Amino acid sequence: MDDIIQGISNFRGRVFPGQQQMYQRLVRDGQQPQALIIACADSRVSPEHITQSGPGDLFVCRNAGNIVPPFSQQNGGVSSAIEYAVVALGVRDIVICGHSDCGAMKGLMNPEALSSMPNVAAWLRHSHAASQIVCEAYPEGMSPKDRHHALALENVVVQLNNLRTHPSVAAALAKGELRLHGWFFEIESGQVLAYCGERGRFVAIDDAELVPVAQTSAARVAAPTFAGSHAVAAE
């Protein structure tokens, strides 16, 4: 803990004076983060560090397993963060970011290890669809390492699906005002993979290429609309 306290002292004494104007501007103008990032609470996975972002750039929500519980009547911290980011802050991009060597995914693979952690076990139920996908849709006989990797990637896709059940997200998607991204950070290589919704797979984010998107922003309404409405005009 001493290092952390020392860090505050360094920040106050050496860093903040050079950034004071920026912080004051962020208070004066309010925050306008570019994206909401939902990442794992793992200490090695810092969204700000990976994206080299600064204060005011990212609205961040972190929890064990980068999980988004599907929308329900029950109030929750993740649901509130999503609603606030979309409705109040008007973010146009939401990223769900998983990572390699994820302890939550290991717990999902070894439920007996969670016997003394009933809350974690209950929380990870939101990832059971990913387990079932890996069990049934992937080849048998995969090594535990490969299974873990597949599980962590499929978990990102499952959480993207859960994200779409939130009314604020569903409405912003229908209006074509929101894009969804699924990322995966490989701690050991520093590589970030992005889920390409079109191809249905993760690909490495390459400097030369446009970053693949899980769901692009395109207005969509299922029902016929009256002439002159937004959706008809967009057809």
Ligand SMILES: [Zn+2]
């Ligand atoms: Zn994790």
